[in-house]
Amino acid sequence: MLRTLVCLIAVAASPVLAQDKTFTLQAPDTLVETGFLKHLLPRFSLKSNIRITVQPTPGDAALGSDGTPVFKQGDTVWHLAKTDGPFTDAFQEWLLSDVGQRTIEGFKKDGTALFSADVTRVVQTVTLDLSGDAALGEKISLSQCGRCHVVNDTNRMNAIGSSPSFGLMRNFDDWQERFETFFLLKPHPAFTQVTDVTDPFPEHLPSPIAPIEVTLEEIEAITAYVGSITPSDLGAPIQTQ
Numbered sequence: 001m002l003r004t005l006v007c008l009i010a011v012a013a014s015p016v017l018a019q020d021k022t023f024t025l026q027a028p029d030t031l032v033e034t035g036f037l038k039h040l041l042p043r044f045s046l047k048s049n050i051r052i053t054v055q056p057t058p059g060d061a062a063l064g065s066d067g068t069p070v071f072k073q074g075d076t077v078w079h080l081a082k083t084d085g086p087f088t089d090a091f092q093e094w095l096l097s098d099v100g101q102r103t104i105e106g107f108k109k110d111g112t113a114l115f116s117a118d119v120t121r122v123v124q125t126v127t128l129d130l131s132g133d134a135a136l137g138e139k140i141s142l143s144q145c146g147r148c149h150v151v152n153d154t155n156r157m158n159a160i161g162s163s164p165s166f167g168l169m170r171n172f173d174d175w176q177e178r179f180e181t182f183f184l185l186k187p188h189p190a191f192t193q194v195t196d197v198t199d200p201f202p203e204h205l206p207s208p209i210a211p212i213e214v215t216l217e218e219i220e221a222i223t224a225y226v227g228s229i230t231p232s233d234l235g236a237p238i239q240t241q
């Protein structure tokens with residue numbers, strides 16, 4: 001009897017009690033990989049004592065394309081869909097509050113805010129198609145990117161080995177998205193300016209090297225050029241057919 005009692009007390013005193021203000025949130029990998037939720041959720045938990053467990057499968061709430069618009073990433077608007085409950089309600093309220101919005105916009109990668117809380121305003125769209133001028137794209141790739149990346153055989157000797165070649169990157173499933181947003185991806189933000197899109201370099205952080213300056217049309221041209229090149233052979237198993 002005493003044994004049972006001790007066990008019961010042990011269970012009651014376990015941290016489970018501290019964790020009962022909790023809910024599960026479904027979020028796709030693309031969002032998780034940005035690191036944004038690691039910035040956002042602990043700040044909410046700190047204020048509310050409500051803990052959120054992120055999972056790839058459906059839960060009490062979900063970030064995706066359904067529900068209430070809560071923040072924006074580029075021109076993608078993320079929505080919160082949720083079951084009713086005090087904890088999921090509190091999360092939504094917080095996301096839409098001043099503090100929540102400041103927290104959303106406080107997430108920066110290389111000094112650039114990747115998420116905006118302004119879900120009503122239509123911001124400039126950076127989505128491009130492959131209608132760019134590939135010949136122009138080749139010229140710009142060689143002049144702007146070719147000092148680091150092997151663009152094609154003509155600059156093979158001038159590029160630096162630590163940068164992946166264009167032919168190699170053409171193998172990525174999402175190569176188009178990566179090229180369209182290269183200026184947001186490391187290491188480029190520190191030295192890249194896109195006309196009318198990026199803010200000037202902060203005064204105390206000037207570009208450490210000769211900067212890249214491109215327009216959206218030029219990024220479109222580069223992307224069209226990359227679309228036209230043959231992906232490098234990665235030594236994948238030979239397909240027998």
Ligand code: HEC
Pocket residue numbers: 141144145146147148149162163164169178179182185186187188209212214222
């Ligand atoms: C000063 C050197 C330098 C210049 C100039 C440069 N890059 Fe890069 N780039 C790199 C390095 C280094 C990486 C690899 C980063 C890594 O592995 O994390 C990279 C990676 C990339 C990636 C993949 C990024 C990712 O995270 O998936 C793309 C796309 C890219 N560069 C496009 C470009 C384009 C387009 C230009 C020209 C307009 C350019 N780069 C100019 C150094 C450079």
